[in-house]
Amino acid sequence: MKKRNLLTTIISILIVLAFVVPMITSCSGKTADTDGVAEAAPKKTIKWRLQSYAGPALNDHVVKNAIDEFNIAANGEMVIEVYTADQLVPHGELFRALQEGTVDMAVSDDDSMASPVDVSIFAAYFPLAARYGLDVNVLWEWYGLNEIWEEAYDEIEGVTWLSQGSWDPCNFATTKPIRHVEDLKGLRMYMFPTGGEFMKQFGVVPMALPYEDVEMALQTNVLDGVAWSGITEDYTVGWADVTSYYLTNPISGAWSGGWFVNTESWEAIPAHLQQMLRLAIDKSHYYRLHWYWWGEANYRVHGDKLELTTIPDDEWKVVEDAAYKYWDEIADKSPRTQKVVDIMKEYIATMEKAGAPYRY
Numbered sequence: 102m103k104k105r106n107l108l109t110t111i112i113s114i115l116i117v118l119a120f121v122v123p124m125i126t127s128c129s130g131k132t133a134d135t136d137g138v139a140e141a142a143p144k145k146t147i148k149w150r151l152q153s154y155a156g157p158a159l160n161d162h163v164v165k166n167a168i169d170e171f172n173i174a175a176n177g178e179m180v181i182e183v184y185t186a187d188q189l190v191p192h193g194e195l196f197r198a199l200q201e202g203t204v205d206m207a208v209s210d211d212d213s214m215a216s217p218v219d220v221s222i223f224a225a226y227f228p229l230a231a232r233y234g235l236d237v238n239v240l241w242e243w244y245g246l247n248e249i250w251e252e253a254y255d256e257i258e259g260v261t262w263l264s265q266g267s268w269d270p271c272n273f274a275t276t277k278p279i280r281h282v283e284d285l286k287g288l289r290m291y292m293f294p295t296g297g298e299f300m301k302q303f304g305v306v307p308m309a310l311p312y313e314d315v316e317m318a319l320q321t322n323v324l325d326g327v328a329w330s331g332i333t334e335d336y337t338v339g340w341a342d343v344t345s346y347y348l349t350n351p352i353s354g355a356w357s358g359g360w361f362v363n364t365e366s367w368e369a370i371p372a373h374l375q376q377m378l379r380l381a382i383d384k385s386h387y388y389r390l391h392w393y394w395w396g397e398a399n400y401r402v403h404g405d406k407l408e409l410t411t412i413p414d415d416e417w418k419v420v421e422d423a424a425y426k427y428w429d430e431i432a433d434k435s436p437r438t439q440k441v442v443d444i445m446k447e448y449i450a451t452m453e454k455a456g457a458p459y460r461y
Contacts, residue, residue: 149205167385229424237267268356275326333396
C-alpha cells in the first residue's frame with residue numbers, strides 16, 4: 102500500500118513539473134523582453150500599387166527598373182507593385198483613381214491622365230517647347246517650373262506631385278511617307294491630347310485608343326501611324342514592325358512626365374522611405390536621359406525597319422510659327438499658364454543666344 106502511495110505521489114509531482122517548468126521559462130522570456138534582449142516582432146510590409154502610362158515592353162525601361170531597385174533597397178519594409186497602362190484602370194481615369202486611392206502611385210504626363218490643373222497642358226508634348234531631353238529637366242529644376250507645379254497640385258485634394266522629368270521626342274511613324282506638310286492631311290494618328298489638338302490645323306486626325314490596341318489598329322489600317330514617341334520607342338514596343346516611315350521633324354524634342362502619389366499613402370510612410378523613393382525617381386530620370394539619347398541616334402543609323410523622311414526647313418517653319426502662336430493662346434488661359442509660357446520663351450532665347458551646342 103505504501104509503495105502504491107509513493108508511486109502516486111511521484112506521478113503527481115511529475116505532472117505538476119510538466120506544467121510549471123514551461124510557465125517559468127515563459128516568464129523568464131517575458132523578463133528578457135522588458136530588458137530589450139528578445140527580438141522585436143517583424144513589422145508588416147507596406148504595399149503600394151503603381152500604374153504607368155506605358156505598355157509592358159516600354160515600362161521596363163521607363164518605370165519598373167527603378168522601382169525594382171527601390172524594392173530591393175527597402176529591404177522588406179515596403180514593396181511597390183508595378184502595373185502597365187490600362188491594367189488596373191483606363192488611362193484616362195488614372196488621376197481620379199490615384200485621388201481615390203485605387204492606386205497609390207502613378208507615372209504619366211499630366212495631360213493624358215486628365216489631371217485637373219491648368220498647367221497640365223504643358224506636359225507630354227507641348228508643341229516645339231523642347232529640342233532635347235535636357236531642356237525639360239533644366240526648365241523644371243532651374244527655371245522655376247518645379248515651384249509652379251507644386252503650387253498647382255497643392256490646390257488639388259488627395260494627390261501629391263513629386264517630380265517631373267523628360268522622356269523621348271515626338272515624331273511621326275507612319276504607313277505612308279511624309280515629305281511635305283501637305284502629306285499630313287487626313288492621317289489618322291495615335292497621339293497625346295495636346296499634340297493632337299495642335300496638329301489638327303494641318304489636317305491630322307488624332308485618335309484615342311487603349312495603348313495595347315495600337316499595333317493591331319496599325320495592321321488593320323484603322324490608324325495610319327503614331328505620333329506618340331521617338332524612334333527608340335517605335336522599335337522597343339513593336340510599332341516599327343507595323344509602320345514603314347519615320348519623319349525626322351519632331352513636334353517636340355522631349356516628353357514631359359510626372360511621378361504622382363496618393364497624398365494619404367505618401368504621408369503614411371516614414372521619411373526614410375520617402376527619401377529612398379525620391380532617389381529611385383531621380384535614378385529613373387537619369388536612366389531615361391541616356392537610354393533615349395542612345396536610342397534616337399542608334400535606330401536612325403542602324404535600324405533597318407523604318408525609312409527616314411524629312412519635311413524641308415522652309416515648309417516646317419510654318420509648323421514652328423504656328424506653335425508659337427499656340428503658346429500665346431495657352432498663355433491667355435490663366436496667370437499661371439502665362440507665367441509658364443514666359444519662362445519657356447526666356448529659356449529658348451537664352452539657348453539661342455548661347456549658340457552651339459545648345460542651339461544650332
